[in-house]
Amino acid sequence: MSPTRYRILGQVGQGQFGRVLCARDRNTGSLVALKVLNKRELPTRFFLRELRLLASLQHPNIVSVQTITYTAKERYLVMDYCEGGTLRELIQHPVHLSFQQRLQIIIDVLKGLEYAHQNDIIHCDLKPENILLTYTKQGTTARITDFGIARLAEEAGYGVLGQGDTGSPAYMAPERFYSQHSYASDLYAVGVMLYELLVDKRPFIGLPGELMTAHLNEVAQIPQEVPFLLRSVLKTALQKLPQKRFKSATEMLKAVSLAADILASEDSNYTLAPSQQWPEHSCHLNLQQEQYPSPIHCIHIQDHQVYLGSHNKVICRSYAADFPAPGPFQEQQWQFALPVKDLLWGGSQAWVRTIQGNTFKQPSRLHPLSLENTPDSQPCDLPTVENLSGIDWRQNNKIGWRPEQNWLAITCGQQSFEAVQGAELGGQALLQIYQWPQMQPIHQPALIRKPNWLFVLDSHFGVAISVDEDQSHFQGFTRRGNGFQPFSMPIPLQQMTQSVANPYRLLAVSQHDPQMAFLIDLKPWRLTKISLALQPEQILPTAWGYVLLATHQVLILSHEGHPLSHFQLPTNPSEKIAVCACAEQGFMVSTWLDQSATLYTVDVRSHLPEWCRQTQLDSQATTHHKTA
Numbered sequence: 001m002s003p004t005r006y007r008i009l010g011q012v013g014q015g016q017f018g019r020v021l022c023a024r025d026r027n028t029g030s031l032v033a034l035k036v037l038n039k040r041e042l043p044t045r046f047f048l049r050e051l052r053l054l055a056s057l058q059h060p061n062i063v064s065v066q067t068i069t070y071t072a073k074e075r076y077l078v079m080d081y082c083e084g085g086t087l088r089e090l091i092q093h094p095v096h097l098s099f100q101q102r103l104q105i106i107i108d109v110l111k112g113l114e115y116a117h118q119n120d121i122i123h124c125d126l127k128p129e130n131i132l133l134t135y136t137k138q139g140t141t142a143r144i145t146d147f148g149i150a151r152l153a154e155e156a157g158y159g160v161l162g163q164g165d166t167g168s169p170a171y172m173a174p175e176r177f178y179s180q181h182s183y184a185s186d187l188y189a190v191g192v193m194l195y196e197l198l199v200d201k202r203p204f205i206g207l208p209g210e211l212m213t214a215h216l217n218e219v220a221q222i223p224q225e226v227p228f229l230l231r232s233v234l235k236t237a238l239q240k241l242p243q244k245r246f247k248s249a250t251e252m253l254k255a256v257s258l259a260a261d262i263l264a265s266e267d268s269n270y271t272l273a274p275s276q277q278w279p280e281h282s283c284h285l286n287l288q289q290e291q292y293p294s295p296i297h298c299i300h301i302q303d304h305q306v307y308l309g310s311h312n313k314v315i316c317r318s319y320a321a322d323f324p325a326p327g328p329f330q331e332q333q334w335q336f337a338l339p340v341k342d343l344l345w346g347g348s349q350a351w352v353r354t355i356q357g358n359t360f361k362q363p364s365r366l367h368p369l370s371l372e373n374t375p376d377s378q379p380c381d382l383p384t385v386e387n388l389s390g391i392d393w394r395q396n397n398k399i400g401w402r403p404e405q406n407w408l409a410i411t412c413g414q415q416s417f418e419a420v421q422g423a424e425l426g427g428q429a430l431l432q433i434y435q436w437p438q439m440q441p442i443h444q445p446a447l448i449r450k451p452n453w454l455f456v457l458d459s460h461f462g463v464a465i466s467v468d469e470d471q472s473h474f475q476g477f478t479r480r481g482n483g484f485q486p487f488s489m490p491i492p493l494q495q496m497t498q499s500v501a502n503p504y505r506l507l508a509v510s511q512h513d514p515q516m517a518f519l520i521d522l523k524p525w526r527l528t529k530i531s532l533a534l535q536p537e538q539i540l541p542t543a544w545g546y547v548l549l550a551t552h553q554v555l556i557l558s559h560e561g562h563p564l565s566h567f568q569l570p571t572n573p574s575e576k577i578a579v580c581a582c583a584e585q586g587f588m589v590s591t592w593l594d595q596s597a598t599l600y601t602v603d604v605r606s607h608l609p610e611w612c613r614q615t616q617l618d619s620q621a622t623t624h625h626k627t628a
């Protein structure tokens with residue numbers, strides 16, 4: 001087996017026995033997890049003996065071991081890749097999991113276990129870290145990993161509590177502390193996980209020694225609020241004597257499935273201990289409102305300046321400090337011959353994109369704005385950088401651009417291409433990459449699946465994301481226009497945005513469930529589900545996370561998707577042509593309703609935790625340092 005078969009994309013984790021890498025199998029195109037197995041801790045003789053057995057475990061709720069591969073230095077276990085992370089991460093993330101979703105995870109685990117036990121394999125180290133998640137059209141699937149590894153390590157003499165006691169004490173059945181194990185030991189561990197999912201804490205907490213005493217002697221206290229059927233499941237699963245527990249995984253699976261069905265039909269009102277889903281903020285919301293003579297189509301906020309685009313005018317307001325600040329103390333205006341389409345920030349200055357007429361043959365233009373040279377309120381037509389001829393910006397063309405990078409990517413669709421090349425594109429688009437700011441094409445246009453979004457990731461790579469009825473496809477490409485094999489996820493997405501702090505991280509909302517968002521890490525490929533409990537209409541990235549705007553509501557999330565604040569807005573940001581722009585400590589919304597334009601300025605400083613304000617100060621210090 002050649003190790004060059006796998007192209008390593010990055011490290012996803014670190015376990016007791018070594019690193020776990022995300023890699024692409026060059027033969028099949030699918031993603032795999034490469035688990036680096038330390039030769040000292042898991043000698044080959046133990047390992048090879050079990051490999052055939054582990055590889056024979058093929059079940060939708062078990063992470064399959066595909067094979068083993070070597071390099072001169074290392075030995076890897078090749079496994080199915082699970083992009084959703086571990087159950088531990090899911091529990092720790094303040095995602096609101098419904099009661100039924102929690103039970104479904106346990107049902108998945110029991111199905112995998114039933115199959116493994118029927119094949120005479122005991123896990124011996126079941127815990128949320130060994131339950132991995134994948135996303136399918138139907139939802140989340142839980143899969144058990146690391147079958148047999150604990151027992152192998154135990155035989156090799158490695159343990160948590162000393163020789164021969166490999167396992168995690170919080171989930172270890174009493175007999176495991178005496179180095180004994182049976183199928184019932186696995187069912188006890190599932191009982192602890194079920195308890196944790198239902199009660200939001202484990203039955204016993206403490207240091208390994210204290211845990212051992214508790215598992216051996218103490219009776220787990222099950223809160224009265226847990227529905228009777230599940231209390232009885234927990235009591236049986238957590239029995240001290242293995243013979244008093246469920247006779248098999250099949251029996252426990254039946255009991256949990258029955259409880260899930262009955263409780264679903266009763267519409268159980270059992271509420272779990274509340275997780276920190278919505279931080280309460282009683283502080284006053286600082287909001288200013290101003291009527292505007294005409295609709296504002298685009299807003300851009302940059303440090304002390306706010307740019308507002310309205311028809312064929314751009315107004316720049318200068319403030320004494322970073323927005324939001326009292327003022328403005330100065331206002332400048334530029335007038336263009338053509339309507340302003342949007343505002344971009346490239347390098348150290350703002351650029352205005354204007355569009356012309358109604359036919360795609362007429363080019364759009366980029367105009368640099370210079371604050372120094374333009375007299376107040378004097379209309380001026382600034383020089384055009386380049387005629388992007390043949391590119392019709394109104395035909396849903398996409399632009400990927402990060403100010404600090406010296407290139408930008410543009411795609412144009414069917415109509416423009418036909419006009420330029422006289423050919424049919426089908427569902428594809430033409431990708432063109434330009435040097436910035438010279439606007440020289442870097443390579444011949446390449447055909448890619450027509451994207452919904454285009455992002456520049458760094459000085460070499462970009463990604464185009466396209467969405468069809470039931471999938472989202474992520475197509476990486478280089479600055480030279482070479483494409484990589486795409487990643488797909490079985491969920492069509494909407495409203496995608498790129499993180500300010502980590503360009504390889506995207507946040508998007510599910511089309512099927514608009515109250516569900518996904519944090520998408522491109523390198524290595526990881527998905528984190530975030531339940532929002534509101535339906536965002538716009539997502540704005542900031543230096544410390546994201547601002548999500550919904551009807552009369554705002555949710556502020558950290559980079560990791562943790563909710564930082566949630567408050568009501570007296571206006572609905574989706575009113576007609578609402579446009580938003582975000583600064584680090586506030587945002588602006590413009591609305592257009594009944595022929596009347598309103599511009600709102602929202603200061604969120606008092607809603608942010610201390611560390612966000614610190615991030616803001618740090619980034620200011622870095623910017624000032626750079627400028628100096």
Ligand SMILES: Nc1ncnc2c1ncn2[C@@H]1O[C@H](COP(=O)(O)OP(=O)(O)OP(=O)(O)O)[C@@H](O)[C@H]1O
Pocket residue numbers: 012013014015016017018019020033035063079080081082083085086129130132145146
């Ligand atoms: N098949 C996989 N697909 C995707 N990520 C994985 C996969 N296997 C492991 N990981 C990631 O790697 C991390 C480390 O996994 P690993 O199984 O080595 O350690 P662990 O289960 O946390 O601890 P232990 O070493 O005690 O088993 C996991 O937390 C998970 O994030």
